[in-house]
Structure formats: structure tokens, C-alpha cells
Amino acid sequence: MVKRRVHVAAAAIISANGREVLIARRPSNVDHGGLWEFPGGKLAPYETGLGGLKRELHEELGVEIRRAQPLIRIYHEYSDKHILLDVWQVHDFSGEPFGREGQAVRWVPMADLVKYPFPAANLPILRAVMLPTEYLITPDEVDDAVFLERAERALDEDGIRLVQFRDKSLDASAYLARAARLLELCRRFDARLILNGDPELLEHLDADGIHLTSERLMSLERRPIAEGKWLAASTHDRQQLAQAARLGCDFVTLSPLRTTPTHPDTAPMGWHDFQQLVEHAAMPVFALGGMTRFDASHARAVGAQGIASIRDFWK
Template sequence: MPNTVPDGIYLHVVAAVIRDEVGNILLAQRPANKHQGGKWEFPGGKLEAGETPAQALNRELEEELGVTVLQAKPLIKVRHVYPERAVLLDVWEVTAFSGEPHGREGQPVAWFEPEQLPALEFPPANYPIITAARLPTHCLITPELAEDHAAFLQQLEQALRSGIRLVQFRAKTLSAASYLALAQDVITLSHSFTAKVILNSPPMMLENADGLHLTSRQLWQMPAFHRQNGQWLSASCHNEQELRRAAEVGVDFALLSPVLPTLSHPKAGGMGWDAFAEAVEAVNFPVYALGGMTRCHAEMARRSGGQGIAAIRGLWLEETQ
């Protein structure tokens, strides 16, 4: 949901998505006598006076888990208003630490695979974090197809071998029947690499797809979509108004563009990173930067509050040439 109360009213809390060497995520269980007691949560705690978020993260994880943070980067900020309090969760991804995590305050802790998280019970404010924790930094948008579908699948396989783990299958020139037939091949191939596939146009869901992507026009025109448990809904947005509409529709994540000028529209310019960061700050779901993106922009996207980058040319041609 958007930021609806002044920032000064939010309780500023840092939280950590802590990953081990194989990508499992550490969770802690809240004491039964505390707010949202008994539910799982991402470890952390509130900032103390004069602390930066990074300092608070280090202190809280040492106090709660007995670990020292060696490497961390921002992941997402989530604002949530409970009946009794408003919280700002400032979430960081911790990928290197020293020490053996354990519940120093007597709280149960456990490692979970990312795909196990949706089945657990969390405080409501944590659910956007689950999505951000499961999404990769790079989202590949497939280009329009030539006639040779076999060559397309071969290029897709090369991209998957390079590490792509989220594919938005976009092929607007195909008929609905041809699109859905090829989509099945894309899904089968991508799943063999443990990659997720989001379908984009026509707006219909396949049972074994991992989600559906809406254009900015479809955000305003289409009725609610029925999803299987675990399927994502994403959308293309170009301004804060469309991001707010995406929040109303209930998307899990969005692509915001154009951030930088693109080869296809070099004179159109882009909103730039400052405007991107401001727009992302107003919503509670992960947002990918789109438009003029290459792999080298992923770090800037994260520093600007984004999940990472989405691209066609920058992730498809780069890896398959």
C-alpha cells in the first residue's frame, strides 16, 4: 500500500534477508507474548537514536543471532499500518556473515528454502519481503520472435545458462494459439533451470506458468485475474499514477520505465534514477528498472530502491551473441 501517513509516525525497523551459501533464508519466530507473536519473521529490530540502518542491522543481528554482517545491500522498504502501530521495514539482503546464527534471546530460528516461505505464517507487513526475497536481480523480457522458434528456444537456453532466473515471455505478434503453444515450451525449458516464467500477452494464465504480466493499459481495462496459489501478477508502469493503480490491482511486482534512454527511443529520454527512486519509495512491492538497462545498472537499481533491472536487449543479446 502507498505511504499514507507522515514518515515521522512510522516506527523505523531494520530487517534482514539472510542467505546461506546455497540460498536458504534464515527466519526467526516471534515470542508468543509479543506483537504478532508466534509468527515467523525476518530478523531485525528498531533503530536507536543516531543510528544508520546499516549500523542498526549490525547491532540487531549481533544481539539476536550472534552474527556479524560482512556483506549486505538494501532490498526493499515496506510501510504498513497496523491498528496499533505504523512500521517502516527497511529490509537488507545479507549474503556474507561470520558466526553461527542462533537465537540468543531464546527465539526459535530455522533455515528455509525460498520457495517454502509462502506457506509460512508471517506478520502482514512481511509479505512483500517474501516476494522480494524470491525474485532475482535480473528479469529477462524476450524479444519478438522470428519465424524460427527452435532458434528462439536455443537462444533462451543460452540466457538461462548464463544465470537468468526470471523470464517474461513476450511475443505480441503471435496468434493466441501460437503464443500459448510456444509458452509451454518456454515454461518447460525455463523450469529445467529452476527459472520462473511470467506470461505477457495475451492476458491469459496457464496452470504451469509462474505468473501473468499486465501492460499499463491492461491495468486500467482488465478485470481481476484468478491466480493459482503461488502465481505472481506483475505490471508495466511508467509513472507514479500507474504504480498506484498497480497497488490497487494487487500486483506482486512491477516494471517501471523508461529509466534511461533506449536504442529504440533515443530521443524520448528517461526519468533518471532520482525520479525512479522517488516513485519506488511510494509503493510496497518490488520494482524493476526498465529502459536502457544492462547488467552494469543492477547495482544502481538496488541503490535506488529497486529489485534490480529488466531488459530485452541488455540481457538477451548480450548473452547470446
């Protein structure tokens, strides 16, 4: 049987305070009736993603989009159809949203999204909505005081809310000791801390998740940590992205986008190849490799969740 292809545009509409997102309940007489979703609908053959989304939000919610940017594109296969979800993050709109077709709509704190039942195709959108657009990867640093001072500056002055603690120069006990102090800092600024190392680290420290190296990623057969923790991984090609999807990674980095001082002999993939890989990734992807804040908008435009960096976030 040839499966039909359906192109759907959806919106993650963010509240003015940046802490809540609008969701809607599907009518009981349609597929996945009673589940919650991000508002939107099917596109006509002649419509672009944003154009169709503007029409759908006006028809469904009575709002007009003023400013939006790509968030994530998701390909999902059901028993009878292929779905392309073209998801946009709406930052500015006019009108007060309400269910013009009788559907329930609700503003939900982002942290509470996991409490609502969504169709399977919507799950990567939840991750993308809950993640920030900047991912700090810490460098090797000998001095504890200097490390914590710079970490606090990144959290306080630069607004970093997602940190990967990566330091290959420390032994296991020193790593955990510094990680514990960094976790205290992250909690103070409502930021998430991801540990780079063995998943068993979470048995010793209640951080927010684990970031796998590409080597460890490819060696695993199943998700190594609980669903309640964030699982991230380093990826460099299509095979590693597919393995990350099989393990149920919540997000990944994809590199190197540009040549970097730490890997001068590694050929960069460039924006074109990066976009081709991200297009079919089944999770949010952070661009890594020579990235600065000046690249953030370009990265989002080609489908990335945002940028990951050491040098540009660690001053």
C-alpha cells in the same frame, strides 16, 4: 489520534548455498506473537538502517555482518502506528546464528517461505527474497529454432531465472505453442516463466504467472489470477504503481529509466525520479529501459529488486 512512526531494520540472511533464508519466531508476549519474521528490530534515533541492523543481529543472533546490500523498503500502516521496514540482504556474515533471546530461528528453503505465517508487513519481503535480480523480457523473433537457442543460452550460460515471454508478432496459437516449448526449457533450468498477455492464458498453459501491460493493469478492478501464481505489471508512474498495489501485484517493472531505441521520444525518468517512485512502492520493482548488467548494483542501491532487459540478456 496521531500514530507513532517506527523505523525497523530487518535482514534476509542468505545461506552459503544461496537456497535458504533465516527466519525467527516472534515471542508470544509481543505484537504478532507466534508469527515468523525476518530478524531485526527498531532503530534508535541516531542509527542508520545498516548500522542498527548490525547491532540488532549481534544482540539477537550473535552474528556479525560482513557484506549486505539494500533489498526493499516497505511502508506499512497499522491501526496504531506507521512502520518503515528497511530490509537488507545479508550475503556474508560470521558466527553461527542462534536465538540469544530465547526465540526460535530456522533456516528455510526460499520456496517454502509461503508455508510460514508472517505479519502482513513482511509479505513484500517474501516476494523480494524469492525473486532473482535479473528479469529477461524476450524480443519478437520469427524463427522458432533461433528463439529457443537464444533462450537456452540465457538460461544456461547467463543464469537467467525469471523470463517474461513477450512477442506481439505471433497470433494466439503460435504464441501458446512457443510458450509451451519455452516452459519446458525454463523447467529444466529451474526458472520461472511469466506470460505477457491475457490472464486467461494460464487456462491453457501452466506457466508461473502473468505480466500485465500498463493499459490492462489500469482497466482491472481486482486481481485477475490466483494467489498461487505470480502477477507482474508494467508501470510508468505513481498512479500505475498504486494500482499495482491495489491489485496485489507481486512485482512490477518501472520504466523508462533511460531513453531506448524502441521509444526514442519518451522522456526517461532518470535515477532520481526512479528512486522517489520506488521508495513508496508496495512491492519489488525491476528497473527497465536501457538497463545492462553494469547498472545492477546501482539499481539495487536505489531500492530496485534488480534490472529487466531485452538486449542485454538476449544475445
